[in-house]
Amino acid sequence: MTFDRRARAAKGAARTLATASRATKDAALHAMAVRLLDAQEAILAANAADVAAAEASGTTRALIDRLRLTPERLGAMADGLRQLAGLPDPVGDVVRGWTNPNGVSVRQVRVPFGVVGIIYEARPNVTADAAGIALKSGNAALLRGSSSTLASNRAIMVALREGVADAGLPEDAVQLVEGDRSVTAEMMAARGLVDVLIPRGGAGLINAVVEGSKVPVIETGTGNCHLFVDASADQDMALDILLNAKVQRPSVCNALETLLVHADAAPTFLPRALAALADAGVTVHGTDAVRSYSDAVLPAREDEFDEEYLSLDLAAAVVDDLDAAIEHIREHTTGHSETIVTSDLVAADRFVAEVDAAAVLVNASSRFVDGGEFGFGAEIGISTQKLHARGPMALPEMTSTKYVVTGRGQTRA
Structure with missing residues (x-):
């Protein structure tokens, strides 16, 4: 026909x-x-x-x-x-x-x-x-x-x-x-x-x-989804969210693709996170600051921070503060789902207000950005545009x- x-x-x-x-x-x-x-x-x-x-x-x-x-x-x-x-x-x-x-x-x-x-x-x-x-x-x-x-x-x-x-x-x-x-x-x-x-x-x-x-x-839209671990983050919570968002099903658009860690949290969080990611089979592509914590981290090309891997690969960087994290996300986001892990209500409010995406998460995995998880039932897709429909x-x-x-x-x- x-x-x-x-x-x-x-x-x-x-x-x-x-x-x-x-x-x-x-x-x-x-x-x-x-x-x-x-x-x-x-x-x-x-x-x-x-x-x-x-x-x-x-x-x-x-x-x-x-x-x-x-x-x-x-x-x-x-x-x-x-x-x-x-x-x-x-x-x-x-x-x-x-x-x-x-x-x-x-x-x-x-x-x-x-x-x-x-x-x-x-x-x-x-x-x-x-x-x-x-x-x-x-x-x-x-x-x-x-x-x-x-x-x-x-x-x-x-x-x-x-x-x-x-x-x-x-x-x-x-x-x-x-x-x-x-x-x-x-x-x-x-x-x-x-x-x-x-x-x-x-x-x-x-x-x-x-x-x-x-x-x-x-x-x-495609999902270059970021997770920012703030200086005040509960690091056990951050590690659980990181692994779930990256590993639970890496081939979908709401899976994590980029990890950003506050410089003050990096010395204690990154060694644990990199070891856990390696145990889960994740290949980390990091900046020099990230690579300083593990020889297993591959050097990240600049274009990898725009990558939707859809695989057990992850880009990672250390950022100076919340402003630097927001600026990085603004430059590289596809507008899908962006996450902060923090205990600071002011930081959470700023992240929600200043990050432009279909979904912004505070202390929760980006894998929740899904019609079924939101209680909508099956979804047709996740819209990253701003007219008619946005999100699941x-x-x-x-x-x-x-x-x-x-x-x-x-x-x-």
Whole structure:
């Protein structure tokens, strides 16, 4: 099927979804979860083929981790769909409303976008997450995954479409877009058929979509996430947060990539931190000040402080004070998630006020910056832009609004 036909079919499905009841959409989400688990054998076999091809082509361990599905991860995908069914339906919510002196009432109401195109890399779980979030928020989804996940995505999409049909909704509410790079160009040019595009992946993909699309784009960003250990930090707490943020799952965008340590804390904190990071298999790329505490630290190039490693690598520097930490973050941040560990309330308040990011954390791991951890359920991505949506994008962020004006025959003077 050509992309134009797919997009027009999605447009028709979107009209049905826009007026579907919450009960119908929730039934579809539960059916999609059931169909996913019923198809586990086929999905995992398809994924194993994708993983084998990626390994044979020399794909990095971080990307293979993103690509790989297990029974546990597939179960989590199904759980995510069920959790979405339990969340409030944003469509029809009144954002604000009032009655003017002339008796005319005005309400701002949440409505679906219509057709949402999502272009993403490597992670087949996004196929289920994106389809579920789009459907719950009343949108049809055109999903363009990467070639490295094609077999996995095909198997997942078969199951999802069966679930949608089981609930009496049009299968074309969720579609996988296949083809060469020209199809991606068609998606980006399909203004009028696609209402919004969301890129989810590395900097190259995001920049290509933002710069080349004629369709409005909600930009999800890369995560060069920093942790600043202040002079007053509880160093046991700082060490726990450091290891969790870097090691718990290094291949995701909210994992830690840069460690900054106050000069007054460095003599006691860095020896412990570097030893613990080495034990966890982390390679530290540090400035001369950091390297003075361990021969295992590699010299850090200046460009490494702009790096999103997505691996067990970490850039590290010693900074003179809070001002220097904030200045370093301002220069190198991607605006995703930035953390301070401190016992100084004034320092915490300054960090929160002066660091410009979608999420700022005080004494907590950046791994919490996630729709599920925030209580939103599955997310479509984490937006680092400042218009429409910022931070984890859940159901409300997948809607627009319209104004409903109700009168009793009033006319304007």
